[in-house]
Amino acid sequence: MNTGSGGPGEVAMTADDARTGEARTEAEQGLGSRAPEFVKARRVLHLSWQVGIFIVGLAVVIAGIIMLPLPGPGWVVIFGGMAIWATEFVWAQLVLRWTKRKVTEAAQRALDPRVRKRNIILTSIGLVVIGAILGFYVWKFGFEMPWKIKDQ
Incomplete structure (x- = not known):
């Protein structure tokens, strides 16, 4: 029976290993x-x-x-x-x-802090763009659904 979370390089011990006092990494396990x-x-x-x-x-x-x-x-x-x-x-x-x-x-x-910062910036830009598009839609058509908009 393995113990531990099984992360990369983590040492896990089987019942046989516990008896012999040896530990094997995940890559060494059969x-x-x-x-x-x-x-x-x-x-x-x-x-x-x-x-x-x-x-x-x-x-x-x-x-x-x-x-x-x-x-x-x-x-x-x-x-x-x-x-x-x-x-x-x-x-x-x-x-x-x-x-x-x-x-x-x-x-x-x-x-990674640089990747997190980039992802936060890209998400913020995306949300601003989506908000602008939704704002324009509501300004132009109100709260009507697209399939109920009459020719204007």
Whole structure:
């Protein structure tokens, strides 16, 4: 069982590592199935386990895709489905590692004071432009909806 938040370069300890007193970084941890040993020991049971994990992960990912245009945390649910797949499939583990790395890099870039200042300035300019357009619309047409405006 891993401890810690699993951030990049963070040292995580498994039960085996705790017994031996060793710690491994995320990159050093092995990829592969995290199924219980009694499941991995029986081929048919392990295959059934993987099929079940795939179906559950697929259902969660599909629910996330449905939530993208609808109200709901679509991307969070999609990444949750990927995390379910990552318990069994190496490809999903690699995708999640890549995604974590990219999200961490983006968060660090967003917290850079120069980037934050630029983003605040651009957002302010955008809000002023939108406000000017809305003000002009209300001045010209009042509070009428666009589809109810008569020829003037």
